[in-house]
Amino acid sequence: MPPLEGPSLDDLGHATGVLQPIPTGRFDVVIIGAGPAGLGAAVYAASEGLRTLVVDLLGPGGQAGSSSRIENYAGFPEGISGRDLALRTYVQALKFGAVFAVPRSVKGLLPGASEHAVILSDGSRIVTRAALVSTGVSYRQFQVPGLAALAGVGVYYAATQMEAVRCRNRPVHIIGAGNSAGQAAMYLSQFTDRVDLIVRGHDIYSSMSDYLADRIVSNPKVRVRLHCELRKVGGERLLETVTIEETKTGIRSEEASGGVFVFIGAVPATAFLGTEVTRNPDGFIYTGANIPPGAWSRTDRQPLPLETSVPGLLAAGDCRVGSTKRVAFAVGDGALAVTCIHDLFDG
Numbered sequence: 001m002p003p004l005e006g007p008s009l010d011d012l013g014h015a016t017g018v019l020q021p022i023p024t025g026r027f028d029v030v031i032i033g034a035g036p037a038g039l040g041a042a043v044y045a046a047s048e049g050l051r052t053l054v055v056d057l058l059g060p061g062g063q064a065g066s067s068s069r070i071e072n073y074a075g076f077p078e079g080i081s082g083r084d085l086a087l088r089t090y091v092q093a094l095k096f097g098a099v100f101a102v103p104r105s106v107k108g109l110l111p112g113a114s115e116h117a118v119i120l121s122d123g124s125r126i127v128t129r130a131a132l133v134s135t136g137v138s139y140r141q142f143q144v145p146g147l148a149a150l151a152g153v154g155v156y157y158a159a160t161q162m163e164a165v166r167c168r169n170r171p172v173h174i175i176g177a178g179n180s181a182g183q184a185a186m187y188l189s190q191f192t193d194r195v196d197l198i199v200r201g202h203d204i205y206s207s208m209s210d211y212l213a214d215r216i217v218s219n220p221k222v223r224v225r226l227h228c229e230l231r232k233v234g235g236e237r238l239l240e241t242v243t244i245e246e247t248k249t250g251i252r253s254e255e256a257s258g259g260v261f262v263f264i265g266a267v268p269a270t271a272f273l274g275t276e277v278t279r280n281p282d283g284f285i286y287t288g289a290n291i292p293p294g295a296w297s298r299t300d301r302q303p304l305p306l307e308t309s310v311p312g313l314l315a316a317g318d319c320r321v322g323s324t325k326r327v328a329f330a331v332g333d334g335a336l337a338v339t340c341i342h343d344l345f346d347g
Contacts, residue, residue, distance in 0.1 A: 035062020037317025038134035040334030046096035061086035066158030068187035137266030154239020159184035170258025278309040
C-alpha cells in the first residue's frame with residue numbers, strides 16, 4: 001500500500017480495516033455521537049429490541065473519555081476513569097446487538113414525515129425511523145501567545161495518565177473552574193507537589209460540585225488562584241514558562257511550568273444540523289417544553305421531552321439546552337431518549 005499523505009479519518013479507517021460496511025436496511029434509531037448520552041441510549045435501545053446504529057467520528061467516550069477519574073458516578077465508590085466507563089458501556093451495547101460505525105462523520109440530516117436520512121461524509125445515506133443527536137461538546141480554546149504552538153508538548157486539553165507522566169514532579173497550571181478542571185487538579189496532584197488552579201472568578205463553588213471544591217480547598221498540593229488569568233506561555237520545543245496576571249492589580253508574573261491544562265467551557269458539536277433544528281445563539285439544541293413558540297410544526301401533539309423542533313429527531317446530553325453537564329446526567333438523558341422513542345413509535 002502506498003503511503004497516505006494527509007489522510008482523513010475515513011481514509012485511515014479504510015486503510016487499516018477499522019472502517020467496516022454498515023448493515024443495509026432501515027434502522028429504528030441512529031445515534032449520532034458515542035459519548036455518555038449516546039452510549040447510554042445505545043444500551044437501552046438495543047436491549048429493548050430496537051435496531052440501533054451508533055455513528056461517531058472517533059470512538060466511544062466523547063469528552064468524558066478523557067477524564068482521569070469520575071468519582072460521583074453511582075456504583076463506583078473508588079471512582080472510575082472516563083475511558084474505562086466508556087469501554088464497559090460500549091461492550092454492553094455490543095452485547096445487546098447495537099452496531100457501531102466508527103470512524104464516521106455525519107454531514108447532515110434529511111428529515112421526513114415518517115423516517116429520516118442521516119447523511120455521512122462520504123455521501124451515503126442511512127434511513128432510520130428516529131435519530132438521536134448526542135454529539136456533546138468540544139472544549140473552547142482561547143488566544144494566548146504561544147498556546148497553539150505548544151499544544152501537545154506542554155499544553156493539553158485532557159488530563160489522563162499520558163499527560164500526567166509527562167509532568168511528573170513539575171509544577172502544572174490548570175485553567176478553569178468547572179468540574180473537569182477540579183478533577184484534573186485532584187488527579188495531577190498525585191504526580192506533582194504543586195498544582196495551580198487559575199480561576200477568573202471570585203470562587204470555585206459557583207461552578208464546581210461542592211464535594212469536589214471541598215477536596216480542592218483541603219488538598220495541600222493544590223493552590224487556588226482567584227481573579228487570575230493566563231496571558232502567555234513560553235518555551236522552544238517544550239513548555240517552560242507561563243505568565244499569569246492578577247486581574248485586580250494588573251501584576252504579571254512569569255513562572256516555571258511543566259504543563260498547562262485548559263478547561264474553559266465548551267461549544268456544542270451541532271454545526272452539521274440544518275436550520276430546521278432550532279438552537280440557541282450558542283448552538284445548543286432546544287428540546288421539549290424549551291422549544292420556542294412557533295418552531296414546532298405539529299398540531300396534533302406536543303413535542304416529547306427530548307424531541308427537537310423536528311419531529312422524530314431527538315437530542316440528549318451536553319448538546320441540548322438545559323442539560324446538566326455531568327456524566328451520570330448524560331447517561332440518564334440517553335435512557336430517557338429511548339423512552340421518548342418508544343412513545344414516538346407507539347403514538
